[in-house]
Amino acid sequence: MASARNWLLADSPSSRLQANLGRTYRISAALLRNPLTVIGAIIILVLVVTALFAPWIAPYSATGQNLSNRLLPPGAEHWMGTDELGRDIFSRVIYGSQITLTIVLLVAVIAAPLGLLIGAVSGYFGGWVDRLLMGVTDIFLSLPKLILALAFVAALGPGINNAIIAIAITTWPAYARIARAETLTFRNSEFISALQLQGASAARVIVRHILPLCTSSMIIRVTLDMAGIILTAAGLGFLGLGAQPPLPEWGAMISRGRAFILDQWWVATMPGIAIIVVSLGFCFLGDGLRDVLDPKQGDKY
Template sequence: MASTRDWLLADSPTTRLQAFAGRFYRLTLGLLSNPLTVVGLIIITVLIVTALAADWIAPYSAIRQDLSNRLMAPGWDHLMGTDALGRDIFSRVVYGSQITLTIVGLVAVIAAPLGLVIGAVSGYFGGWVDRVLMGITDIFLSMPKLILALAFVAALGPGINNAIIAIAVTTWPAYARIARAETLTFRNSEFISAVQLQGASPLRIIVMHILPLCTSSMIIRVTLDMAGIILTAAGLGFLGLGAQPPLPEWGAMIATGRDFILNQWWVATMPGLAIVVVSLGFCFLGDGLRDVLDPKQGEKH
């Protein structure tokens, strides 16, 4: 926290840039010193590259059917086999990475800033503002995420856009709680008091000073939550409430392959492995970020 505060209070843009560069360099060295974190970085990098270059990586169309080649076992022509409609599973997994990355990215962009702002406002003002905002937060936290997401999707209707909204709505409360706890630790600190004496408005204090100080904890939590977001999205897809056919969403692919799990195991196993590997990648990366950005918290685990 001290390094972040020093960066905020730096006298000039050049000093701030130097402080940021030094911190980024230390963060990179810390991440690369952990083997599991390196594995996580590799997995996430492969996911991003696969999603961006899906048109060049996938050998077949993700939606084109070929009934003459249905339920073929993995081989040279079809690395992961084919499904009940003759579609190449490897190509569908590759294109499915785009959907997974889109869901993860949009949920993080929507839920994290929303929770961050609500938690910071609640912690800074306290009183009735804190009671109202945290009361709403506790209502969301009292219900299981998947059940709540199912309720929202059932109300909004099936589809990938509604699934993203539903997952984001169920994810932000945890971020609000973290931001509130962080805000309470330095709300009455000397540097905040100094900014207040200079006549800064509450809006400026929250945006320019409190929110940046909560960023490290938020990055850690968001990265660790990515695995849960992927599993929730896959669960919605498995139940037919996420991405709709013929989109190659991994959860929906597992649902279509469950009827062949005993004889044609690859139809459901391959997208399932993709979910497991990507989830582990985010978990490894999140653990590494926690150890580097918050060493004391990392020691507790």
């Protein structure tokens, strides 16, 4: 073990594989030294496992109704109680993790690359390209995310797919700003000038050299934004513009449970707790990644 560790931590790696493995080892060790980061990673891991194995974890159907069991309090048979239609809330929360994870992943896959590319192009070319792209970006940034998402969903129509598109449209500007700021720091660097002298096209410089350098900052911001994405999706579901019944989306579950909040508190409280816990998990993990991946914090690992 000692020899393997010394090989990973070698000051002069003999290959790119050794260098990459060494960096991964250092980052992993630094993350494990932060208790909140470990807690966040565990929460996200539980979310992923729950979403993947929901049919085997949930004791009941997410949509099956049993009016004879309506509004039962938490107990041995129904751990989180039942709702107004007799559906098991624990099972619906478990299946709801699939919807939440799907929204988070699809929004990240759509918004992050789009914002990264726009920001890199804007920072690299400058001039009127920069003014045009950043002008559009500032327009989106000037509007509250939830209000803008509501406008897009109202135009596209309610539904989970349209909600994902709307959230992605409202999320990309922050990533574009970060990518532009990163690009401006090394746009005039010597290695960029050397690539240009060798005849490298602007597309090659941006895709092969600039975008990879912006990846660390983007990963941090995406992880930190996951909580906001979850809350925005829950807000759309709460207003009836996200996932439509009978899908067990957490925001929609809270909306239906608000009518019983005084007497049957568990109907709205249980999915609310799920939203809070998952959001905290992403925040804890994002804070840890920021401390480790931020170049200014490099001396920590």
